[in-house]
Amino acid sequence: MNSGFLDKLIERIGRVRSEDLESYLLRLADEKGFLETIFNAIHEGVIVTDLQGRVNYLNRGACELFGLNREHSMGAPIRECLRGIAWEDLLETGKVVSRDVEVFYPQHRFVNFYIEPMRLEKPADKRSSEDFESEPVGFAVILRDITENRRSTEETIHSERLSALTLLAAGVAHEIGNPLNSLNIHLQLLDRRLKKVPEPVRRELKDVLDVAKGEIERLDSIVQQFLGAIRPAHLTLGLENLNTLIRETVEFLLPEMADRSIRVEQKLRTDLPLAEVDRTQIKQAFFNIIKNAFQAMRPGGLLRIESTLEDRFIKITFIDTGGGISPAHMSKIFDPYFTTKKTGSGLGLLIVRRIVREHGGEIDLVSHDGEGLEFTIRLPLRDQRARLLPPSDRTA
Secondary structure (H helix, E strand, O other), rough: HHHHHHHHHHHHHHHHHHHHHHHHHHHHHHHHHHHHHHHHHOOOOOOOOOOOOOEEOHHHHHHHHHHHHHHOOOOEHHHOOOOOOOOOHHHHOOOOOOEEEOOOOOOEEEEEEEEEEEEEEEHHHHOOOEEEEEEEEEEEEEEEEOOOHHHHHHHHHHHHHHHHHHHHHHEEEHHHHHHHHHHHHHHHHHHHHHHOOOHHHHHHHHHHHHHHHHHHHHHHHHHEEEEEHHHOOOEEEEEOOHHHHHHHHHHHHHHHHHOOOEEEEEEEEOOOOOOOEEHHHHHHHHHHHHHHHHOOOOOOEEEEEEEEEEEEEEEEEEEEEOOOHHHHHHHOOOOOOOOOOOOOOOEEEEEEEEHHOOOOOOEEEEEEEOOOOEEEEEEEEEOOOOOOOOOOOOOO
């Protein structure tokens, strides 16, 4: 609002004639509406509070970032609008404060906010307008969405970490693989020699031999899982019906889900177009997601699988009724070996993310802590990865 106009109005408020009052009020309303339009047009969120932390103003950007209702938030303490932050401690400092915060509603975002104390300058002496003193009147909270910057940084760190893991995995696979092969060969020789010993002795030693073979196979499987999780795989692309791949994966896991009394509902769009994907790898991704979902649920749980179209993507959502993922674990679930299960390897979701990314797709997670998890995959209708084009024929 034009401060000069407001100052003059305050100075003359006692001398304003009743017939002029309406024009002054209309001008104030116009200038207030102009400022409202400006503040609602900017992407940053703006919240203004009084000295007690009650909201006096908030713009559209703040409402969208935190899913607030403007009418309900006006006059309410900011701690009730934006829960989980010790606003009393931050406001009491009387200094500029900057913090980053992770929010999960209405969308998973990272938001930077800084608090600027607001002061109103007024004449120190009512009889003189030359000396001014500032009086604290409230706080301005400026909110900025830093999700893309944060994710870009995390992607860089993750890429560097995977590069280091790939080098490590190659060395580990070589150093462990060779001894495992040698052990396997020697166990086969022992198995042949056991055929020449008496039956009671052979039976006893054969049990020990089978245990040793099983452990070698388990170690080999762990190495192969680790390599499969981080090593880029060659895609064999073809036009596939994703609904068919979902049904085949569910049918394969149905006996195990039935044993746990888990129900499955499939709401698959019938006119879904074909997608250019690697059939085997996409089924592996579906397998890992579905298995994670029903293992997180108690007997009698429900798994809903939905497929639909969204812009240039096919959207597939897996919704379970398990315990969800806590905010503390949300940022770690794609880390190698991170798992909340007692017997989990911590590689399943890492493999899913690698497969989806290699197809040019995206992953979204929405967790309702204690109530369930929505795991969404978006796969492009056509292969959108960068590819080298064949050389052009530039003959004269």
